[in-house]
Amino acid sequence: MSDLVTSLTELLGPNGFVTGSQIGDKYSVDYTGENPHPPLAVARPRTTTELSAVLRACNTAAHPVVIQGGLTGLSGGATPRPGEIAVSLERMIGIIEVDTAGMTLTAWAGTPLQAIQDTAADAGCLFPLDFGARGSCHIGGAIATNAGGNQVIRFGMTRNLVLGLEAVLADGTVISSMNRMLKNNAGYDLKQLFVGTEGTLGVITRCVLRLYPLLPSRATALCALRSFEDVVDLLRLSRQRLAASLSAFEVMWAPYFDFVTDHVAGLESPFESDFPLYALIQIEGTDSESDTSQLESMLATAFESGTVEDAIVAQSEGQRAKIWAIRDGIGEITRVLTPYASLDVSLGLEQMPGFLRDIDTELKGAFPEVVILVFGHVGDNNLHVFITTRRHVDLERIHQIAYEITGRYEGSISAEHGIGQLKVGYLHYSRSTTERALMRRLKQALDPKGILNPGRVLDTQDPRPPG
Ligand SMILES: Cc1cc2nc3c(=O)[nH]c(=O)nc-3n(C[C@H](O)[C@H](O)[C@H](O)COP(=O)(O)OP(=O)(O)OC[C@H]3O[C@@H](n4cnc5c(N)ncnc54)[C@H](O)[C@@H]3O)c2cc1C
Structure with missing residues (x-):
């Protein structure tokens, strides 16, 4: 162990390989706060070459590592287990290129999601991945967890937004698969090995992301409904009438809606009566007037058919923010719960x-x-x-x-x-015996010593599949 510490300190320098009391508390646990444990040391490489050397050394020593992005994860994936060395991507940061003709953005994995959204917007483009942790999570962490968020109904999950990536395997092998093209069926799509596999098969170091045209206007409605059948009818109607403009269809059951509007100051229900269900619908487009009239026309049909009991369409940014604040009110009430x-x-x-x-x-x-x-x-x-x-x-x-x-x-x-x-x-x-066995075979093939994020996704105690 001391040989490994010595070689990693030599490789990264004292600022790049931190041990003992120098390790900050933030490396001990992800956003869940569950089972905090300080890592044995924190490796903070700045380049893919450095990260590759760190993993090669840990693999040779068969020493387990935990990969850390922005530590905003909600499943304990980045929380260290006793004795693990944390490999943090926090110094592998920055936008490498924005291509407004090819509509791609290339970035280091440690770049915060918000920086990617802002850079895309400055270039007149949209990077549509969005969720509450945007300021602190890394794009690498979002790819590793295949994060969803607020606009999945329109743009898909993170997987749909990644064109290419670079990753480092447990033994230090660098897989550069920085595809920038929309079409590429030349063999296996290797990037998918690293999207959503939560750092168990490799460490993502760089990525090529897909951009979309900016959508400057939006229209938002909050609807009150009597039954889940009505919710499904409204979703069907929204999909038919709003087509590709539909960017959010969120539903709140009354106990949640009432809890938030009762407990959070300034978030009163905009309706005079109580209802069993509420749906938030948002469309995004390029023309505010036509977006609003498209939404209102769909709602008029829903009223006529009795699908919707009551509805308000936001008339200002302030009203829109209030509607979303009810939907996002969970952040305010978790303290009480x-x-x-x-x-x-x-x-x-x-x-x-x-x-x-x-x-x-x-x-x-x-x-x-x-x-x-x-x-x-x-x-x-x-x-x-x-x-x-x-x-x-x-x-x-x-x-x-x-x-x-x-x-x-x-x-x-x-x-x-x-x-x-x-x-x-x-x-x-959720996954059958054969599905889990195949996952294990992939893990065994790419990380035979099991050093990358052990005990995440797959139980280390499960028997290995035959052969
Ligand atoms: C307020 C809030 C709102 C959220 N809302 C949503 C939401 O709407 N939708 C949603 O899907 N998620 C949501 N999340 C959770 C979301 O999964 C994470 O915020 C984000 O995707 C993880 O990024 P991170 O950089 O913080 O990763 P971490 O928490 O550091 O790590 C998460 C996992 O990815 C691995 N990992 C991290 N970086 C890499 C890398 N470069 N290479 C390989 N593996 C890596 C880690 O080992 C760990 O297993 C929310 C979280 C918060 C706190």
């Missing part, structure tokens, strides 16, 4: 009512005082379910019940936040 279980599940639309009914019945059966708040990117099949009894001791049982129900409805236990360490024990509810 803590400790809580936060599910990020995907389900077929037709499965959602049964799933939520079983969640309600079975959790209330086990914990009569449980509070369950639901909202989600329903247009993306994604529900966020916050569950609390306000007792930490109940969380494991809550997760067990909730993920078993998710599996029963053939849903995914992770729609967008990844498996990390926190959901490893539940992967079998």
Whole structure:
């Protein structure tokens, strides 16, 4: 071990390889705050060559490493386990190139998402990946977790926005696959090995991202509805009538909506009555007047058919911000709910009512005082379910019940936040034995000593597949 420390210190210098009391607290845990543990040391390479040398040395010594981006992850993936060396991408930062004809942006993996959005906007383009952690998360972390966010219904997840990337394997091999072309079917699409695999197969160092034309105007509505069937009808109508302009279709169930509007100052309900469900619809385009009239015309049809009970269309940026603040109010109320279980599940639309009914019945059966708040990117099949009894001791049982129900409805236990360490024990509810065995074979092929992010995504205790 001391040989490894000596060689990494020589390689990176004292500022690039930090040990002991010099290690800042931020490297101990991701955004979840769960199971914090300081890493043995932090390697902060500045170049792909340095990072490759770090991994080669750790692989030779068979020493486990945890890869760290902006540490905003919500699954414990970047949180160190005892004895791990953290490899932080925080010094591999910056925009390398913006190509406004080819509509690509090339960046180092440690670049914050917000810097990429801003650089694209300055060049008259849009990089459409967007979510609350934009200021602190790295683009490399967003790629590694295949992050979703607010505009998936229109632009897809991060996977759809990556044209090429460079990654370093566990043994230090650099795979440069910096494709800039929209079409490239020459053999396997190797970048997909690293998108959404949460740093278990390689470390992303650079990326080529896809840009879109800027969409300067938007129109936003908040609708009140009587039933989930009406929600599905409204989604169908929105898809037909708003077509590619539709950029958000978010749904809030009454307990969530009421909790936020009751507990967060300045966020009163804009409706005079209470309703079981609320849908936030947003379209983005190039002309404010025609966008608003397109949205209003769709809503008029929804009123006529009785799909929507009431609706408001934002008349100003302030009103739009208030509507989104209700949807994003979870950030304000988590303090009141803590400790809580936060599910990020995907389900077929037709499965959602049964799933939520079983969640309600079975959790209330086990914990009569449980509070369950639901909202989600329903247009993306994604529900966020916050569950609390306000007792930490109940969380494991809550997760067990909730993920078993998710599996029963053939849903995914992770729609967008990844498996990390926190959901490893539940992967079998969403992935079959053969799927997990194939994942293990890929892991074995690319990282035979298991040094990269061990215990994330796949359980290290599971038996290896035969052969
Ligand atoms: C307020 C808030 C809102 C969020 N909203 C959303 C949302 O709407 N949608 C959504 O999908 N997610 C959301 N997230 C979670 C989101 O997954 C992360 O914020 C982001 O994708 C992770 O980036 P990071 O750089 O912080 O990665 P980290 O947290 O540092 O790491 C996450 C995982 O990726 C690995 N990793 C990091 N960098 C690399 C790299 N360069 N190469 C290989 N592996 C790497 C880590 O080992 C770890 O397993 C939110 C988080 C917060 C805090």
